[in-house]
Amino acid sequence: MAYRVLGRAGPPQPRRARRLLFAFTLSLSCTYLCYSLLCCCDDLGQSRLLGAPRCLRGPGAGGQKLLQESRPCDPSGPTPGEPGAPSAPAAGAPSPRLSGSNHSGSPKLGTKRLPQALIVGVKKGGTRAVLEFIRVHPDVRALGTEPHFFDRNYGRGLDWYS
Numbered sequence: 001m002a003y004r005v006l007g008r009a010g011p012p013q014p015r016r017a018r019r020l021l022f023a024f025t026l027s028l029s030c031t032y033l034c035y036s037l038l039c040c041c042d043d044l045g046q047s048r049l050l051g052a053p054r055c056l057r058g059p060g061a062g063g064q065k066l067l068q069e070s071r072p073c074d075p076s077g078p079t080p081g082e083p084g085a086p087s088a089p090a091a092g093a094p095s096p097r098l099s100g101s102n103h104s105g106s107p108k109l110g111t112k113r114l115p116q117a118l119i120v121g122v123k124k125g126g127t128r129a130v131l132e133f134i135r136v137h138p139d140v141r142a143l144g145t146e147p148h149f150f151d152r153n154y155g156r157g158l159d160w161y162s
């Protein structure tokens with residue numbers, strides 16, 4: 001009884017230490033498992049489920065710096081207009097919507113591509129209003145938040161952007 005009152009109740013020290021060690025190892029394993037799952041999902045979303053790795057064709061003169069980090073296209077692959085290549089949407093037909101992005105709240109599987117249009121403006125210049133007006137159109141898919149690619153994330157390259 002005196003043993004308990006003095007606060008020495010509970011398992012002996014070696015057993016307690018073993019429990020602590022077990023809990024520590026378990027938490028480490030869980031952390032590693034979560035980390036591995038996240039990395040695995042990222043890989044799946046970027047390459048396996050979306051087909052071949054993205055590449056860029058026909059870099060313009062203005063984008064040379066950005067494209068330095070991008071992978072070149074496989075020269076044996078189909079080029080636009082060739083059989084087997086994805087055909088361009090007909091005029092007036094709804095263009096495919098973007099899905100899956102580094103910037104959207106919930107990434108979905110689908111085609112990832114660079115934007116077809118950018119809204120550039122100064123702070124408090126009304127760019128948000130412009131975006132809201134444009135995105136009313138059903139064929140327009142726009143980001144929910146500003147990506148801040150050119151001022152904060154430029155160094156991450158086009159792979160981050162698309």
Ligand SMILES: Nc1ncnc2c1ncn2[C@@H]1O[C@H](COP(=O)(O)OS(=O)(=O)O)[C@@H](OP(=O)(O)O)[C@H]1O
Pocket residue numbers: 121122123124125126127128129
């Ligand atoms: N059509 C029109 N006419 C006049 N003023 C307008 C218009 N559209 C947007 N606004 C005002 O623009 C301010 C928001 O600009 P931005 O969206 O560029 O802001 S931000 O930089 O993204 O935070 C914001 O101003 P503040 O209210 O002072 O924040 C909006 O009220």
